[in-house]
């Protein structure tokens with residue numbers, strides 16, 4: 001997958017995102033295309049635009065790239081793409097891997113997105129105690145995640161089908 005460079009409104013390079021996310025940011029009027037691939041276009045029923053190589057955000061975002069992004073429940077859901085860490089289905093809640101009742105903290109490495117069912121089932125137990133292994137380990141969000149979070153761009157599930165593959 002080709003990545004697109006994202007510039008802040010001040011033209012300062014921020015991060016890279018996938019081509020799909022870049023196009024969605026442009027279609028949502030959150031970014032403008034600064035430079036396009038000469039031969040690659042994104043085509044859909046109502047859209048036909050050059051595939052962006054560089055985009056620039058329409059408004060300036062402050063993103064703490066050199067320090068840790070502040071933890072938030074919404075941030076955990078964005079980082080995990082709204083996928084449950086236990087079953088992979090759509091997640092709407094945040095689960096503490098080590099439960100708060102056992103001293104677990106609100107940190108990126110101790111929280112995962114979870115469906116309500118699994119969150120309820122796991123209750124005040126660790127994944128080992130509950131027999132519910134994590135599908136993936138929690139991680140610190142990437143600069144791209146932090147940037148998208150700062151933009152309020154958190155609904156990755158809304159990607160239109162035609163954007164799944166760029167048209168050649």
Ligand SMILES: [Zn+2]
Nearest residue numbers: 084087115118
């Ligand atoms: Zn689940």
